[in-house]
Amino acid sequence: MRFFGPAILFFCVAFVSGAQDPAAADGQRVEIRSSGGTDARIGVAVPTFATPPGQDALASQMTEVMRYDLDFTGLIRLLRPEEFPAAFSGLTSDPTKLNFDAWRSARAEYVVHVYAVSEGGNVTLECRLFDAATGQQVVGKRLSSQQSWWRQVVHQFSDEIVKYLDGEPGIATSQYCFSGGATGKKEIYIADYDGANMKQLTQHNSISILPTFSPDGSKIAYVSFKDRYQFLYSFELSSGKSMALSKEVGMNSAPAWAPNGQRLAMVLSKDANSEIYLVNADGTGKQRLTNDPGTDTSPCFSPDGNSIAFVSDRGGSPQIYVMDTTGGNVRRLSLQGGKSYDPSWSPDGKQIAYVVEQGGFEVYVMDANGANPRALTASGGSNESPSWSRDSRYVVFTSTREGKPQLWAANAATGENRKIPGIGVSAQGPDWGPRR
Template sequence: MRILATTLFALALFAGPAVAQLEISSPGQQAIPLALTRFLPLEEDVRPEIAAEINEVLEGDLGFSGLFDLVDPEAFLSDADKIGLLSIDVNFSQWRLLGAEALVKGAYSVRGDQLVIEARLFDVNRSRLSNGRRYVGRLKDLRRIAHAFADQILKALTGFEGPFNSRISYVSNRTGNKEIYIMDSDGYNDTRITDHQSIALNPDFSPDGRELIFTSYQRGNPDLFRKVLASGTENLLSNRNGLNVTARHRPGGDEMALTLSRDGNTEIYLLDRNGKIEDRLTRSWGIDINPS
């Protein structure tokens, strides 16, 4: 199983300046009290199912982290029913009364298949905006957008990079053959990537998350393939005699480390993007495998 932290694809992301830290009075490792309000419509097209799904993702991500104590929505006062994308429009005294130290507000609009989400994180103690994002995408991007803002919340409040907008690649034999699948960090958007009707294994995301390399026995030999996720284009990278397995991308580059057994001994090689050998990395009498 491979996990990749990705940016949003096919989305335009506009970000204003963000305050790096919030004033948090919770001592030690105590969970941060955070109020998550329901996202409201920016226009007359009210789509309650959209608001519900945004909040479901945010609540799931933040709750899963164990770092936040979500304020009970049943206790919310009148300010929760206002969009309040600017600090001047937020009644911070109401949220302080509820014990919240961070506040999430947001709004959405839908035109055809286009989705716009305005998301805000406020510092309740300082009565100011901490982080604001405007996401533009398609309706199918809704969960990815919500995961992305959950990452922003975690970063602003803890300083840690968030894992929520990650994707996981894995192997499953649910069809009777071992195929490659990817899914979001919370298990949604589970998608089969290969249909080789054979054995596919060792998936690895490219550094930018746009491609996946993997080994497949489709042609009878364990060969290395690349899949472009957006287009579905697939090409053969290495079909050298013997093993072409456990390929891993070089962080920040196009090169790959790959285990080959072409000379009768299992060694690790460095390949360029097109599968050409650039260097042999190991020279051992033993079995060298699984570069990382």
């Protein structure tokens, strides 16, 4: 999110309105870059889960969740039901009934078989992934949970499928935290990565913004005006309690966790203008890192914990810089023109997402050394606050392309944009949390 100049205290409350795209709907994907050539995605069939009699509705819901998960990856080409073999009439509880010759003819490379049983307030899924070429089971899991947690169980097997096909688990079990609410009031929320299970965490009846997950997902650091001034707090998800991290005179803002979870970077103005400090996770031991007449803000750590990317106008306009965690070896990264904000370092360390202002606000990515900048958005709205998924494949951000601020995600490799469905409030400043 923009964090600069005279709007420094209230940047998170207002967005630049963009033109509405009447074609975009919940969950719809918008291609902004063509990869060309042959579709190299892996063909996977996900038939409606088999269930005992009378449980068809739940099976249909579960199936749609898994299809969303696998389609979201960008790695998988889901077979449409009309592409299924003509003789296929549905799954049974017996996976040996699968006709792999027919599935191969339908261009399926893999077939998912799930038998789901809901009984006594619990749900059990017997999950299998078959290689259609050999007919062999390549992944198998028996997963159980309380029925109210069935989505999480489905997400778990989706991630197992992605792990087998790609070598790294998917991100279907992850969550976002973000700031949302009516005009004039903002609270901190969390939601599953697909927009489900949205929950309001804070009840401050104030403006609470800029949430960020701790590396283990147990806490969220954020900014709030709940005690009249702009202070920093930490919210513990297990207890639902908040504690103060910094209540210095002046501005306290832009918290960013170190990868080890033991320290945070933050922006304080207690010694004059906005500078970046390192602080212990309990708020003690503040150490100043920057000392420049310009404004320094929006810190984020490299995944190895040795560097911090940040925004500074020391060269005349806001740009992305990087420094060592001692405050030394400062160098500029963003060189593509325009003003640059909101750096977010990919967990694999290879890329940095950020925002470029050139008329509008668009999300870009560049290599970690500043090379190869390229746009992920081109919507005409205001696109801000990028945050990476833990597999470094996707970037969540806020966009006003349809009017009010909403969460969208972009595939960093293809540039494909997808609106996150189910978020029932104006959502800003998202952070993508770890897998659960």
